[in-house]
C-alpha cells in the first residue's frame with residue numbers, strides 16, 4: 748500500500764464519494780482573491796507554504812437539510828434587522844466536510860507530514876483539474892455519478908502523492924435545465940450574476956445590491972425552519988438530470 752492509496756481508502760471510509768489529487772503547479776491560474784463580497788479565494792501556497800499535493804474530496808449531499816445555515820447567536824427579531832456585530836454563521840455541510848476530512852489530516856500528521864483543510868481555495872475549478880468532473884452550466888462541479896450533488900473540501904499536504912488526470916469532457920452537452928430552472932434568472936450558461944442568486948440574498952439580508960424583485964422572490968422561496976436559520980437554494984442542483992436517480996429530496 749502506498750501513502751496515496753492509504754489516503755484514498757481513508758477518504759472512502761470517511762464517506763467521501765469522489766476524490767482526486769493534483770500538484771499546486773497543476774492548479775496555477777485558477778480564480779484568486781475576492782469573489783464579490785463573499786469569499787477571499789486563496790492559492791494552495793497561501794494556505795500551506797510547503798504544499799506539494801492537493802487532494803479534492805466530494806461528499807454526496809443526500810438531503811436538502813444538509814444545506815441549512817444557522818446563525819450562531821440568538822437575537823430577538825428587532826435586533827436581527829440591525830445587528831451590532833456581524834453574525835457568525837454555521838453551514839451544516841461545511842461542518843460535516845471538515846469533520847470527515849479530519850481523518851486524513853490526522854493520518855498525515857501522525858506520519859510526520861504537514862496537512863491543512865481548506866474551504867478557501869477555488870474548489871470547483873480545482874476539482875476539475877483533479878479529475879472529479881466538469882463545471883456545469885450552473886457553474887457548479889458536476890460529476891458523472893452524482894451531478895452537482897456533491898460538496899467539496901480540499902486537504903493540502905507537503906507529502907508527495909500520485910496525481911490524477913484533469914477532467915476534460917463537458918458533461919452538459921445541449922442541456923440547459925439549470926439555467927431555465929433558476930427562479931431569479933441568475934444563470935447564463937457557465938456564468939452567474941451573484942447578486943441575483945437567492946443564496947447570496949439569503950446570506951446577506953441587508954445587502955443593497957440585491958435587486959428588489961430578487962429580494963421579493965427570496966422572501967417567498969427561502970425556507971426558514973426557525974428565525975435563526977434558512978435552507979440555501981438548491982434549485983439549479985435539483986434541476987440537473989445527471990445523478991438525479993440518487994435520493995436527494
Ligand code: B12
Pocket residue numbers: 777778782785786788814866867868869870871872882885886887888889894895896897898899900936937938939941944946947950979980981983984
Ligand atoms: C462564492 C461562492 C458562492 C457565491 C457565488 C457563486 C459562484 N458561482 O461563484 C454564491 C453565494 C452566489 C454561492 C451560491 C451557491 N453555492 Co457557493 N460557493 C462559493 C465559493 C466560496 C467560491 C466560488 C468561486 O470560486 N467563484 C468564483 C468564480 C470566478 O468561479 P467560477 O464559478 O468557477 O467561475 C468560472 C466559470 O464561470 C468559468 N467560466 C466562465 N465562462 C465559462 C465557459 C465555459 C465553457 C466553462 C467550462 C467555464 C466558464 O470561468 C470562471 C473562472 O474560472 C465556493 C467554495 C470555494 N472555496 O470554491 C462555494 C461553492 C461553489 N458553492 C457551493 C454551493 C453548493 C452553492 C449553492 C448551491 C448554495 C448551496 N445550497 O450551498 C449556490 C449555487 C449557485 C451557483 N449556481 O453557483 C458548492 C458547490 C459544490 C459543487 N458541486 O460545485 C461550493 C464548492 C462550496 C462547497 N464547499 O462545496 N456560492
Ligand code: SF4
Pocket residue numbers: 928929930931932933934939943944945946980981982983984
Ligand atoms: S442557487 Fe438558486 S438562485 Fe442561485 S443560481 Fe441556483 S437556482 Fe438560481
Ligand code: SF4
Pocket residue numbers: 883884885889894895918919920922923924925926986987988989
Ligand atoms: S442541468 Fe444540464 S446544463 Fe445544468 S449542469 Fe446539469 S447537465 Fe449541465
